[in-house]
Structures are given as structure tokens and as C-alpha cells.
Amino acid sequence: MADLIRELERICGTDHVVTHPHALRTYESDGLLQYHAVPRVAVLPDSAPQVRDVVIACRDAGVPWVARGAGSGLSGGALPIEEGVLLVLTRMRRILEVDLPNQRVVVEPGVTNLDVSRAVAPAHFFPPDPSSQIVCSIGGNVAENSGGAHCFKYGFTTNYVTGLEVVLPDGDVVELGGKGVDVPGYDLVGAFVGSEGTLGVATRIVLRVVPQPEAARTLVAFFRHTSEAGQTVSDVVGAGLVPGALEMMDRLSIEAAEGAVHAGFPADAGAALIVELDGPEAECDARFDEVVALCERNGATGVRIAADPAERELIWKTRKAAFAAMGRISANYYVQDGVIPRTRLSEVLEQIDALSAEHGLRVANVFHAGDGNLHPLVCYDAAVPGEPERAEELAGLIVAVCVDAGGSITGEHGVGVDKKRYMPRMFGEGDLEAFQRLRCAFDPAGLANPGKVMPTPRLCGEVPGPYRQHPLEAAGVAERF
Amino acid sequence: MTPSPGSYEEVAGALHEAAAAGRRVRVRGSGTKLGWGAPAPDPDVELSTAKLDAIVEHNAGDLTAVVQAGLPLARLREELAAAGQMLAIDPPGEGTVGGLFATADSGPLRHRYGGPRDLVLGMTVALSDGTLARAGGKVIKNVAGYDLAKLFTGSYGTLGAILEVAVRLHPLPPRAVTAVGSSDDPAAVGRAATELAHARIEAQCLDVAWAAGAGRVLGRFTGAEAAAQAAGAARALAAAGLAVEEVDDDAELWEAQRAGQRSAGGIVVRVSGVQAQLEEQMRAAERLGGSLVGRAAHGLSWIAFAGGGPEAVDGLRRELAPSPCVVLDAPAEVRRQVDVWGVGDSTAVGLMRRVKQRFDPAGACSPGVMAGGI
Numbered sequence: 035m036a037d038l039i040r041e042l043e044r045i046c047g048t049d050h051v052v053t054h055p056h057a058l059r060t061y062e063s064d065g066l067l068q069y070h071a072v073p074r075v076a077v078l079p080d081s082a083p084q085v086r087d088v089v090i091a092c093r094d095a096g097v098p099w100v101a102r103g104a105g106s107g108l109s110g111g112a113l114p115i116e117e118g119v120l121l122v123l124t125r126m127r128r129i130l131e132v133d134l135p136n137q138r139v140v141v142e143p144g145v146t147n148l149d150v151s152r153a154v155a156p157a158h159f160f161p162p163d164p165s166s167q168i169v170c171s172i173g174g175n176v177a178e179n180s181g182g183a184h185c186f187k188y189g190f191t192t193n194y195v196t197g198l199e200v201v202l203p204d205g206d207v208v209e210l211g212g213k214g215v216d217v218p219g220y221d222l223v224g225a226f227v228g229s230e231g232t233l234g235v236a237t238r239i240v241l242r243v244v245p246q247p248e249a250a251r252t253l254v255a256f257f258r259h260t261s262e263a264g265q266t267v268s269d270v271v272g273a274g275l276v277p278g279a280l281e282m283m284d285r286l287s288i289e290a291a292e293g294a295v296h297a298g299f300p301a302d303a304g305a306a307l308i309v310e311l312d313g314p315e316a317e318c319d320a321r322f323d324e325v326v327a328l329c330e331r332n333g334a335t336g337v338r339i340a341a342d343p344a345e346r347e348l349i350w351k352t353r354k355a356a357f358a359a360m361g362r363i364s365a366n367y368y369v370q371d372g373v374i375p376r377t378r379l380s381e382v383l384e385q386i387d388a389l390s391a392e393h394g395l396r397v398a399n400v401f402h403a404g405d406g407n408l409h410p411l412v413c414y415d416a417a418v419p420g421e422p423e424r425a426e427e428l429a430g431l432i433v434a435v436c437v438d439a440g441g442s443i444t445g446e447h448g449v450g451v452d453k454k455r456y457m458p459r460m461f462g463e464g465d466l467e468a469f470q471r472l473r474c475a476f477d478p479a480g481l482a483n484p485g486k487v488m489p490t491p492r493l494c495g496e497v498p499g500p501y502r503q504h505p506l507e508a509a510g511v512a513e514r515f
Numbered sequence: 516m517t518p519s520p521g522s523y524e525e526v527a528g529a530l531h532e533a534a535a536a537g538r539r540v541r542v543r544g545s546g547t548k549l550g551w552g553a554p555a556p557d558p559d560v561e562l563s564t565a566k567l568d569a570i571v572e573h574n575a576g577d578l579t580a581v582v583q584a585g586l587p588l589a590r591l592r593e594e595l596a597a598a599g600q601m602l603a604i605d606p607p608g609e610g611t612v613g614g615l616f617a618t619a620d621s622g623p624l625r626h627r628y629g630g631p632r633d634l635v636l637g638m639t640v641a642l643s644d645g646t647l648a649r650a651g652g653k654v655i656k657n658v659a660g661y662d663l664a665k666l667f668t669g670s671y672g673t674l675g676a677i678l679e680v681a682v683r684l685h686p687l688p689p690r691a692v693t694a695v696g697s698s699d700d701p702a703a704v705g706r707a708a709t710e711l712a713h714a715r716i717e718a719q720c721l722d723v724a725w726a727a728g729a730g731r732v733l734g735r736f737t738g739a740e741a742a743a744q745a746a747g748a749a750r751a752l753a754a755a756g757l758a759v760e761e762v763d764d765d766a767e768l769w770e771a772q773r774a775g776q777r778s779a780g781g782i783v784v785r786v787s788g789v790q791a792q793l794e795e796q797m798r799a800a801e802r803l804g805g806s807l808v809g810r811a812a813h814g815l816s817w818i819a820f821a822g823g824g825p826e827a828v829d830g831l832r833r834e835l836a837p838s839p840c841v842v843l844d845a846p847a848e849v850r851r852q853v854d855v856w857g858v859g860d861s862t863a864v865g866l867m868r869r870v871k872q873r874f875d876p877a878g879a880c881s882p883g884v885m886a887g888g889i
Contacts, residue, residue, distance in 0.1 A: 135709070136789040136814065157713065179658045186655075192662070193633050206864040214787030215813050216619065216630065216669075217839045218856045219886040220867045224632050224665025228658050248715035268576060274599070274686035313717045314747075320739040373654045377576035405656040406577070442657035451657055460659055461649070468640075468648035469661045471873040475866070487660070 073114035090205035103355035109212030109450025123317035143173025179228030181446035186404030197240030247312035278312035280404035325514035364413030372436030406443035531645030555883030584613025588863035603628035608775035619669030637681035638664035688737030692745035693765035694843030696752030704730035705794030708811035726806035774809030781821035847866035856886035
């Protein structure tokens with residue numbers, strides 16, 4: 035390890051290699067604070083060639099590494115390995131090219147999500163908008179296939195990445211995709227996005243940006259019960275509307291967010307539903323009345339329509355504050371990220387309520403209602419003996435409810451280290467084995483972020499099966515390299 | 516005689532058996548795109564998906580469906596339309612779900628909804644060692660596990676057999692109006708198309724077309740205010756110097772755009788370009804005496820021409836470099852002489868080869884069809 039550290043210092047300079055235990059504690063957790071591990075060394079390269087050299091040094095030393103962007107992830111995906119190297123990409127925050135004529139932006143991985151939108155404002159924007167968009171990095175978005183509030187209409191990170199430069203764990207640098215779409219060959223960009231840092235590290239990312247919608251109309255409607263809000267969501271979608279955002283908060287999350295933001299959401303509301311239509315002004319206006327009518331028909335106790343950008347901002351601030359504000363009503367909380375088919379919302383919420391009562395722990399719910407992505411926040415007090423374990427058990431049962439309803443263990447936070455134990459609930463052995471094949475094609479030595487995603491550690495064997503010469507090789511038309 | 520297994524296990528078993536015997540296997544849907552991909556020796560075994568033609572689930576309220584590979588697209592379209600919904604992928608011609616995802620073909624709807632890779636939620640596949648594997652899910656948001664559904668989309672059957680696909684659906688818009696702008700100046704057509712691609716409008720489709728010295732920009736609008744939006748687009752096209760019309764009954768216009776992506780006897784080259792290259796692409800089509808249809812905002816075009824040979828394809832590639840150019844339809848003798856995929860010594864090819872070796876170590880699944888001789 036001492037040799038490796040010297041090599042890292044040679045590559046990046048001593049100022050950019052952190053080995054002091056106190057300094058390393060900065061990196062012991064990502065956004066999920068339940069897990070911590072202090073890496074042996076953290077290295078902060080400044081360029082793609084430096085990243086490549088660091089990866090090669092790790093390869094030669096046989097030392098595993100974990101890439102980290104802003105450290106805002108919520109699944110422990112950037113949790114360091116104690117005997118490994120942490121590859122911190124925060125110095126690589128250059129916007130390399132703004133190609134507006136072709137609606138592309140080329141960035142380094144440390145650029146923040148919001149800075150991409152800023153670089154193309156005011157005419158364009160980058161649609162994926164995680165709540166952490168002020169700080170979270172594009173490299174992290176690529177690793178996690180991040181979503182956000184607007185993905186029901188606009189899609190996820192994977193729908194906006196057209197090209198990647200990737201340093202593979204063996205030190206090879208590959209160009210995947212490009213500025214164009216449907217480029218020839220396997221869709222390795224599609225396979226890499228969302229691979230949670232286990233296939234390599236992206237050093238250059240080509241993003242697609244789109245024109246800003248002409249108008250946005252935002253309302254928040256309050257209901258006595260989440261089931262009424264849920265029915266409104268079904269009715270809105272059933273009417274053929276594709277809102278830019280459809281967000282729901284329950285009583286407890288309204289209480290927490292209101293305490294932080296003071297937007298004037300009524301304290302006695304059982305649910306708040308935020309609906310945002312965006313697009314051509316005439317189209318938004320024509321259909322907004324329909325949304326209001328659907329809210330009222332489902333028993334809304336109040337509908338507040340944002341009169342100006344400031345009021346729209348306030349509604350969104352309240353929604354995006356829900357996670358952070360939870361600290362006001364609970365000493366600790368555990369965030370889940372389950373997904374269900376939207377039509378099962380009411381019955382799943384009932385099951386969560388029952389589980390919550392059974393465990394004697396409160397559960398606040400914030401959801402991306404359009405795409406059925408629930409963020410139940412399990413409230414507990416770590417100082418009370420037994421509560422953390424009970425909270426974890428409850429969180430696990432909530433995930434099970436989501437999978438049993440035909441959904442997923444994670445909609446946008448990733449599997450990381452936190453949800454890997456749930457993977458066998460969703461995938462059988464044959465499925466997991468197929469995942470491992472992809473992993474082994476990219477990283478046969480298992481050095482990139484080992485111990486994440488897959489429920490149990492696995493090794494890659496040699497490529498099995500006899501080598502068979504392809505007829506085209508025999509004919510000299512193609513060759514393997 | 517092409518065996519037509521009736522269950523996923525049977526497909527996996529047949530694939531495994533053939534692979535173990537060192538045979539080459541091709542999975543076949545309705546055979547509409549068998550000529551695509553690099554020319555490879557005939558398969559020893561063909562497996563038909565004809566019996567796997569069920570709509571396993573149509574969750575209308577969730578706008579999702581799970582369908583089997585052998586399902587004819589026409590039948591899926593009909594079933595979904597009855598519920599006011601669609602799978603927003605409209606390639607030319609007919610075919611099956613499996614063939615669509617194996618080739619990742621698309622049509623004008625790609626503008627708003629993306630391609631097959633963007634609408635696939637999950638997939639069940641059979642691998643050549645007999646493994647049945649499922650990736651993704653059937654909800655519209657899900658990041659659990661690797662996205663093998665995208666990996667298999669566009670893999671031309673070279674990684675394994677696609678058996679079942681979970682897809683996102685969209686509401687079928689009640690009405691549509693298309694604004695058309697025409698000009699014989701490729702620069703004006705390119706400029707106008709780019710302008711619409713950058714405008715704060717929401718087109719369902721935004722295409723360009725070029726044939727016989729004349730070009731068009733077509734913007735299709737749907738929704739409550741479709742006519743108003745189309746009128747706005749028409750004004751923009753007129754301001755850019757194009758002769759405009761607004762067309763209510765626009766089905767034929769779009770059928771022609773789709774048809775331009777195929778050629779019975781000629782050569783079709785798909786160009787993965789950028790918006791700013793549209794004018795150059797049209798000029799290239801004109802020089803070859805051919806035609807072009809394309810998705811303006813994506814810079815993705817299909818250039819069709821007759822009578823040219825491999826040198827015409829090579830010329831196109833030089834002219835439009837570095838945009839990748841893939842030969843789709845082409846006469847057999849042209850296919851033999853030309854590099855169909857044109858990936859050359861791209862760094863990605865080595866990695867693709869490693870992926871192939873892991874998923875199909877026996878090399879049984881349509882060997883040689885994919886880019887790089889994979």
C-alpha cells in the first residue's frame with residue numbers, strides 16, 4: 035500500500051492525496067449516514083489521464099477502488115472500502131463544450147447537475163433534476179441513473195446521456211456512444227448508466243439538453259386523505275395528461291416541510307398533491323382547468339394555483355425540503371425508495387400504515403406519484419434501544435410490499451450497499467448470474483466498487499467454453515483483438 | 516423447417532442444445548429484417564418465436580404492458596388502441612416485438628418518445644447455456660440491477676434470445692395536425708428544421724425529407740391545441756423562407772416518412788449525425804440521386820439510393836465523418852463487399868467482444884451479424 039500511495043502522489047501530486055485518518059473521515063459516508071468506512075487513501079485527480087493512471091496503479095497493486103462525486107447518494111454507493119482507494123472526482127468540474135446548435139453539452143464528471151442547466155439557460159435545460167441537484171455531480175447521476183421530480187414526463191438520466199468516455203478497471207479508455215443516437219454496436223452507454231460505479235469510471239460525459247417549455251402551470255391541492263390524492267393522480271393520467279410533475283406528500287411530511295419553509299400548507303391536510311403542467315402556453319392553459327376540476331371532484335379541500343414564479347418556487351421548495359426537514363420531527367429517519375405500479379397506490383399505503391402501527395414507528399411519505407416512486411421515511415430515535423433495528427426491519431418490509439405489488443426495490447437511489455440484501459426478492463439466481471456476466475465483461479478482476487449492487491460477492495471465472503474461430507476470422511474478414 | 520418452441524424453457528433448451536453441439540442459431544420473428552446486420556453464414560438452426568405471441572399483461576392504468584417476442588406489432592397496436600394507448604415506436608413495415616427490440620428500429624415518434632431503448636422497462640432472455648434471465652421490471656421507474664434490457668435492445672440476437680419485453684405505453688393522442696414547409700434549398704430546409712428543434716414547442720414528430728431536388732420539414736402536433744401549435748410552427752417555417760401548408764389528414768405524409776427508411780432493391784444507410792449536419796446529409800443524398808428522411812432534432816437520417824455500390828457507401832462515410840453510417844437494406848452482393856457497420860477500430864469494439872464472450876461464450880447466437888464481426 036505504501037508503494038501505491040507513493041505512486042498516487044506521483045500521479046496527482048502530494049496535495050491531492052489524502053492519507054491522514056482525520057482528513058479521510060470527510061469521506062467515510064455518502065448521503066446515507068448509516069454506513070461508514072474510512073478508506074486507506076483518497077486521491078483527487080484533475081484530469082482523465084490522471085484518472086487512468088490512478089486506475090492502472092490500483093490494477094497493478096491489486097487494490098480495489100471506489101469512485102465518488104459529491105457524496106450525496108442515498109444508497110451507500112460511494113461508501114469507501116477500508117483497504118481500498120477512494121477516487122474523488124470533485125476537482126474535475128470543467129464544462130468541456132456547450133454545443134447548443136446540436137443540443138449537447140460535454141462535461142467532466144464532477145460538474146453539478148444544476149450547472150449543466152445553467153450552462154444552457156435560458157433557452158434550454160437538462161431535465162433530470164434530483165432534489166440534490168445543487169450539489170450532486172453528473173458522474174454520480176450517470177452511476178445511479180438519477181431521476182427527480184420531472185421524470186414522469188421527461189425521463190431519467192439514461193435518456194439524456196448519448197456518449198461517455200470510460201476508464202475501465204484494467205486501465206483501457208473506451209469511447210461509448212457519441213453526440214449522435216443509435217450508434218452502431220451494443221448499447222454500452224445504456225448498460226453503463228445506472229451501473230453504480232461497478233463497471234468503470236466515466237471521465238467525459240455527453241449530455242442531451244432540450245428546449246425550456248414555453249410555460250409551466252403549477253398547483254398544489256390539499257386532501258383529507260392520501261387515497262383521494264391518489265385517485266386524482268389516476269384520473270389525471272387516465273385523462274391522457276402527461277404532467278411535467280406529479281408529487282405527493284402525506285400529513286407527516288407536510289408537517290415537517292411546513293416547519294422549515296412556512297409556505298402556508300394547512301396543518302390538517304392529509305395529503306398535498308403538486309401538479310405541474312408544462313409545455314406550450316395554449317396547451318397548458320387548456321388542460322389546467324381539467325386538472326383543477328379533477329382535484330375538486332376527488333374532494334380537494336383547497337387548491338392553490340401558483341400565481342407567479344415566486345409562488346411556484348415556494349411550492350417546490352416545500353416539496354424538496356421534505357427530506358431534510360424530517361429532522362425537525364424525528365431524531366433519525368431511514369429513507370426508502372420503493373416503486374409500485376401507480377394503480378396500487380392506495381392499497382400499498384394502507385399496508386404501510388398497518389406496518390407502521392405494528393412497529394410503533396411513524397412513517398412519513400413523499401412520492402413521485404406519477405411514476406409510482408415512493409419515498410417512505412421511517413422515523414426512529416437511535417438513542418432508544420432496539421429502535422434502529424425495528425426501523426430497519428420496517429423499512430425492509432415496506433420494500434417487500436413494493437416488490438409484491440409488482441414494483442421495484444429502488445426507483446432512483448440505487449442499490450448500493452443498502453439495498454443489495456433485497457436484490458434476491460426481485461431477482462432469481464439466473465437473473466443475478468446474468469448481471470454478473472456484464473460485470474465480468476467490464477471488470478473481471480472485481481476492482482471497481484466491489485461489494486455493491488450484488489447481494490453476495492462473486493468472482494469472475496475465465497471466459498468459459500472452448501474458443502471457436504469465427505468463419506469471418508478464418509476468411510480473414512474480421513479478427514479478434 | 517423452423518422449430519417454434521411454445522415456452523421460454525423450450526427456447527432456452529433448444530438454444531442450449533444447439534450451442535452444445537456447436538451449431539449456429541438464429542432467432543426468427545416474422546423475417547422482415549433478416550437481411551440487416553453483417554453478412555454471416557447461414558444458421559444451422561432457426562428458432563421461431565411464432566408461438567410466443569401473447570400479451571402477458573396490459574396494465575392500462577399504469578400505462579405499461581408485458582408482451583412476448585413473437586407478438587405481431589400490428590396486433591399489439593390494435594389491442595392498445597382499443598384502450599386509447601400506444602407503444603410509441605413506429606418503424607416502417609410490420610414485424611414482431613422481438614424483431615423490433617433486437618434491431619432497435621424506430622420511426623418518426625422517436626422525436627418525442629425516444630427509441631426502443633428508452634421505452635423498454637424490462638426483458639426476459641434465454642442465453643446459449645440454457646439460462647433464463649430477467650432484467651429490469653415492469654414499472655416505469657426502476658434502477659435495481661444492471662440494465663440488460665438496453666444491452667439486448669439492438670443486439671441483433673447475438674447475445675441471446677429475447678423472449679418477453681416490458682414496455683412503457685403512452686396515451687394515443689385524439690387528434691393531430693402537421694405543419695409542412697417545402698423548399699428546394701437544402702440550407703433553408705436544414706435551418707428551418709433546426710429552428711423548430713430549438714423552439715419552445717412540443718412536436719410529437721419533427722422530420723425532414725429530401726427527394727429529387729426538393730426538401731420538406733414536417734412537424735406534427737397533438738393535443739387539445741394541436742391546430743394552434745401547428746399554425747405557430749407553420750409561421751416559423753414561412754419566416755424561414757419555406758412554402759407552408761397545414762395538413763389535418765396527415766397519415767399518408769407520415770407513412771411516406773416511414774417508408775423512406777426501407778428500400779426493396781436499393782441501399783439504405785442510417786446516419787447517426789447531429790442537427791447541424793442535416794443540410795450536408797441532404798446534399799449527400801442528392802449527389803447520390805437518392806432520398807433522405809430523418810429525425811431533425813436527433814440528426815438521425817436514413818439515406819436511400821439505388822444503383823450505387825460499396826464505393827458509394829464509402830463516399831458517404833467520408834463525406835459525413837465522423838457520424839457513424841450503418842448499411843441497413845442493401846442487395847446481397849453489396850453487403851458482401853462493404854463494411855456494413857463501419858465501426859473500424861473503435862475502442863468500444865473490444866469491450867463489445869468481451870460482452871459477447873460472457874453472454875454467449877459458445878458463440879452460438881447469430882455469430883458475425885453484429886458490429887466488429889461479433
